[in-house]
Amino acid sequence: xxxxxxxxxxxxxxxxxxxxxxxxxxxxxxxxxxxxxxxxxxxxxxxxxxxxxxxxxxxxxxxxxxxxxxxxxxxxxxxxxxxxxxxxxxxxxxxxxxxxxxxxxxxxxxxxxxxxxxxxxxxxxxxxxxxxxxxxxxxxxxxxxxxxxxxxxxxxxxxxxxxxxxxxxxxxxxxxxxxxxxxxxxxxxxxxxxxxxxxxxxxxxxxxxxxxxxxxxxxxxxxxxxxxxxxxxxxxxxxxxxxxxxxxxxxxxxxxxxxxxxxxxxxxxxxxxxxxxxxxxxxxxxxxxxxxxxxxxxxxxxxxxxxxxxxxxxxxxxxxxxxxxxxxxxxxxxxxxxxxxxxxxxxxxxxxxxxxxxxxxxxxxxxx
Ligand code: SF4
Ligand code: SF4
Numbered sequence: 585x586x587x588x589x590x591x592x593x594x595x596x597x598x599x600x601x602x603x604x605x606x607x608x609x610x611x612x613x614x615x616x617x618x619x620x621x622x623x624x625x626x627x628x629x630x631x632x633x634x635x636x637x638x639x640x641x642x643x644x645x646x647x648x649x650x651x652x653x654x655x656x657x658x659x660x661x662x663x664x665x666x667x668x669x670x671x672x673x674x675x676x677x678x679x680x681x682x683x684x685x686x687x688x689x690x691x692x693x694x695x696x697x698x699x700x701x702x703x704x705x706x707x708x709x710x711x712x713x714x715x716x717x718x719x720x721x722x723x724x725x726x727x728x729x730x731x732x733x734x735x736x737x738x739x740x741x742x743x744x745x746x747x748x749x750x751x752x753x754x755x756x757x758x759x760x761x762x763x764x765x766x767x768x769x770x771x772x773x774x775x776x777x778x779x780x781x782x783x784x785x786x787x788x789x790x791x792x793x794x795x796x797x798x799x800x801x802x803x804x805x806x807x808x809x810x811x812x813x814x815x816x817x818x819x820x821x822x823x824x825x826x827x828x829x830x831x832x833x834x835x836x837x838x839x840x841x842x843x844x845x846x847x848x849x850x851x852x853x854x855x856x857x858x859x860x861x862x863x864x865x866x867x868x869x870x871x872x873x874x875x876x877x878x879x880x881x882x883x884x885x886x887x888x889x890x891x892x893x894x895x896x897x898x899x900x901x902x903x904x905x906x907x908x909x910x911x912x913x914x915x916x917x918x919x920x921x922x923x924x925x926x927x928x929x930x931x932x933x934x935x936x937x938x939x940x941x942x943x944x945x946x947x948x949x950x951x952x
Contacts, residue, residue, distance in 0.1 A: 600817035608644035625783035626653030626939025633944035653939040660898035678712035689899035709741035716753040736850035754887035764874035780806035791846025867906020903932035915945040
């Protein structure tokens with residue numbers, strides 16, 4: 585199959601679907617089971633559900649959502665800490681919209697805002713710098729959440745604050761890196777996978793080469809794809825081809841936007857401002873070197889150094905987001921799904937986030 589990127593053509597999608605089903609049939613004949621593939625990007629999870637591909641393929645290819653949504657993988661303690669951070673006086677907290685409704689142990693950021701705390705939803709980290717400039721008498725704190733796609737933009741905001749010599753600006757870094765979490769998943773052996781659908785946007789920053797560890801260290805394949813149905817199908821097809829040929833490889837099926845070396849300017853920014861840090865993940869505990877925080881020389885912009893926050897052990901709920909993120913269960917296995925937990929009244933982040941597995945399942949695949 586030719587690379588099908590940039591195309592969103594229903595006839596071609598149908599043809600591609602048939603080709604994937606045929607190849608999956610060959611896999612089943614050869615191995616006596618359906619192939620199991622994991623996507624590690626929340627937008628892929630949404631795209632699979634929204635396009636109907638996950639449903640159409642369910643008897644042929646098992647698609648599992650992994651830890652790809654930055655909101656979902658943020659652990660409960662960090663959420664409680666951010667909510668407590670907002671309680672401090674003379675502060676403006678800036679965050680992306682999805683974080684607002686994620687429940688903490690007691691309340692959400694939305695509840696704090698309703699209670700009068702100054703919490704603002706921003707669309708770009710640079711908006712938070714502007715807010716700091718316009719409010720010199722307030723402390724402005726950006727909640728720095730995201731994977732490698734967002735982290736370079738966070739550093740741009742810090743560079744801008746540095747350039748403007750802002751004294752009232754800082755970032756509460758809770759960033760996550762894709763490679764360490766993929767390694768942790770594979771090392772745990774909890775979930776048996778045949779291959780990965782690799783994240784298109786993260787790969788733009790890191791480059792195809794950053795995923796070569798999959799073959800070198802784990803003998804498992806991955807294909808970098810885009811987000812249109814034909815691109816997703818093309819990625820699955822290429823993975824199935826590798827599996828049938830008993831070959832391991834990392835393929836770039838999104839070459840118009842993903843380069844082997846990635847975005848060197850973005851990588852330089854990360855190296856200049858940030859250092860590796862052991863991050864806590866929802867449902868996965870602390871993963872060594874799985875996040876980035878500000879280097880010592882930028883401590884004045886590090887909210888974790890500037891503000892004291894102390895939270896206890898989070899309240900336990902029946903929410904099973906931790907297992908959803910690890911690809912161990914599907915949303916309907918959670919007793920709260922579509923009962924206590926819906927997008928209107930979410931109990932866990934996987935139902936809040938626009939890239940969350942439970943939200944995708946609720947919107948497009950409920951009861952299937
Ligand atoms: S930020 Fe981009 S790469 Fe990361 S999960 Fe979202 S869509 Fe995927
Ligand atoms: S359905 Fe709700 S409570 Fe259950 S795992 Fe998903 S987000 Fe958590």
